């Protein structure tokens with residue numbers, strides 16, 4: 001590793017603590033305090049921490065207690081739910097600590113194949129400007145994968161087209177990593193040779209090349225904040241994959257209509273392979289591509 005290059009991905013602290021040990025770690029996370037944190041996190045982010053994830057929450061929040069020099073979870077709860085500017089900053093740190101940002105380049109490669117072969121050419125024939133949004137992009141691999149597909153397949157065929165790609169996430173830490181555009185090898189395991197020249201190896205890390213980085217803008221954005229969702233400019237392609245599964249059905253029912261609203265008529269919405277919008281919206285139709293199912297907003 002050369003000077004100035006930091007290790008970007010970390011093994012979560014709970015990976016080092018045997019599950020049975022977590023309950024014995026001091027201070028205790030009492031059941032009623034766990035419930036109060038769960039409710040608070042749910043209100044702020046839509047993320048629901050199941051009963052059996054109490055140890056996960058404890059290990060993730062212990063780091064915050066250490067940083068702030070607090071000796072109990074009750075004190076931390078009082079600190080983070082306060083109305084001070086410091087509490088607002090700490091709410092972001094709490095969210096950074098609890099989100100699950102697992103991702104990699106070209107996750108579900110059939111989605112990107114459908115985009116390259118069918119969806120982008122279809123949209124480019126109809127529009128002079130395209131906007132793509134990776135919502136819940138974690139550390140940025142999904143948004144950069146979109147940019148690589150655009151650069152490799154769309155721009156050579158439609159050199160005059162204007163393309164804008166945005167990646168957003170509730171985690172400011174993940175967005176800071178995304179902006180750096182530097183990754184370790186495991187992030188690349190879904191990337192075929194076709195795209196390998198878009199990253200350059202540098203002492204064991206892989207940097208996204210400038211022409212791809214320049215295509216993407218990253219922002220912190222909370223999908224559960226209805227006002228922020230309404231302020232998003234209309235998009236032609238929306239990736240919101242492996243995000244809705246962290247929400248309760250009630251939160252999905254609020255977020256999905258907002259996503260539909262943001263989608264241009266004729267635009268496409270991708271959700272994760274294990275996710276479905278059944279029962280959440282009647283405004284989209286399911287389109288079948290080879291080994292990929294994608295939702296489309298009917299063209300009016």
Ligand SMILES: C[S@@+](CC[C@H](N)C(=O)[O-])C[C@H]1O[C@@H](n2cnc3c(N)ncnc32)[C@H](O)[C@@H]1O
Pocket residue numbers: 045046047099100101102103104107135136137138139142168169170171174221222223224240241242243246272
């Ligand atoms: C498992 S990652 C999915 C990353 C990528 N979309 C993929 O499929 O590989 C889930 C991401 O959703 C983000 N997330 C969770 N709740 C969110 C919210 N309310 N608003 C925006 N992003 C959220 C998390 O921070 C995390 O980075």
